[in-house]
Amino acid sequence: MYISIGIIALLSYFIYIGYRNTHSVVVNQIDIEKDIETSKGKVLKILHISDLHIENISITPQNIMQQLDSQSLDLIALTGDFLDRKKSIPKLIPYLEELSKLNPKYGAYAVFGNHDYVLKDRDFQQLKDILNQYGFKTLQNENAVITVDSEAVNVIGIDNFSTNHSNLVKSFAGLQQGSNLVLTHDPNVVLEMDKYHFDYLLSGHFHGGQIHWPKPYHLRKMGKLVKLNMVKGLHKLEGRPFYISEGLGQTGINIRVGSRPEITIHHLRIGNRIKEVI
Numbered sequence: 001m002y003i004s005i006g007i008i009a010l011l012s013y014f015i016y017i018g019y020r021n022t023h024s025v026v027v028n029q030i031d032i033e034k035d036i037e038t039s040k041g042k043v044l045k046i047l048h049i050s051d052l053h054i055e056n057i058s059i060t061p062q063n064i065m066q067q068l069d070s071q072s073l074d075l076i077a078l079t080g081d082f083l084d085r086k087k088s089i090p091k092l093i094p095y096l097e098e099l100s101k102l103n104p105k106y107g108a109y110a111v112f113g114n115h116d117y118v119l120k121d122r123d124f125q126q127l128k129d130i131l132n133q134y135g136f137k138t139l140q141n142e143n144a145v146i147t148v149d150s151e152a153v154n155v156i157g158i159d160n161f162s163t164n165h166s167n168l169v170k171s172f173a174g175l176q177q178g179s180n181l182v183l184t185h186d187p188n189v190v191l192e193m194d195k196y197h198f199d200y201l202l203s204g205h206f207h208g209g210q211i212h213w214p215k216p217y218h219l220r221k222m223g224k225l226v227k228l229n230m231v232k233g234l235h236k237l238e239g240r241p242f243y244i245s246e247g248l249g250q251t252g253i254n255i256r257v258g259s260r261p262e263i264t265i266h267h268l269r270i271g272n273r274i275k276e277v278i
Contacts, residue, residue, distance in 0.1 A: 018255025041271030050204025051247025080113025080185030113185035152178030188223035208246030212258030
């Protein structure tokens with residue numbers, strides 16, 4: 001009996017700490033290392049938020065704005081998994097309202113994740129329409145070009161890889177010569193991009209393991225990157241840098257162990273291909 005009480009107490013403490021962690025957001029500043037040849041290029045300041053999972057999020061829109069402290073931004077990137085239930089769509093709106101107040105110089109963009117595709121037909125279209133209504137241009141295997149100090153930056157939105165919605169040919173069609181910034185949800189797509197150049201890629205999907213203790217064994221079925229121990233943070237593959245956000249919300253049980261809700265601000269130098277050291 002005493003053993004059972006001890007186990008229950010330990011489990012309760014574990015859940016308490018895990019739930020408390022979901023309120024402890026971290027803002028990470030990501031600076032890409034660069035060589036001297038690119039030192040005079042323009043730096044693009046990008047706010048990246050992924051995996052809101054409105055059904056299980058402890059960070060309020062006001063929390064986000066307090067953390068950002070009215071920073072001046074060039075671009076906002078949202079990389080999918082907003083929600084997976086129709087009734088949750090209205091709960092997303094306050095987040096979009098607050099983020100739109102940041103008024104990024106070169107616009108705001110969004111791609112979809114596997115949970116978003118749980119929504120079907122009209123419900124999915126409603127989610128897409130609301131994102132666009134609040135100024136977040138949705139990219140489904142599409143690209144848009146922005147001009148930064150006379151330099152073209154291609155913002156490339158690759159649709160979700162794990163649900164077979166991605167199409168690299170369409171995503172890269174008609175690109176202008178310039179820097180390629182890729183937004184996608186599932187980072188495993190980088191393993192299929194040998195013939196598709198990108199200077200930087202932003203993604204999410206893994207939640208940093210969410211319960212990353214002692215290791216995120218539950219991620220084994222979520223693609224080859226997990227086996228390469230690439231589940232969060234800054235990585236590179238064949239010299240190309242990409243970032244995997246730990247996301248803001250959670251799925252399943254609303255706890256985090258060994259991971260934190262994350263907001264990232266990326267300082268991306270454009271003009272020449274980035275050469276960085278990790």
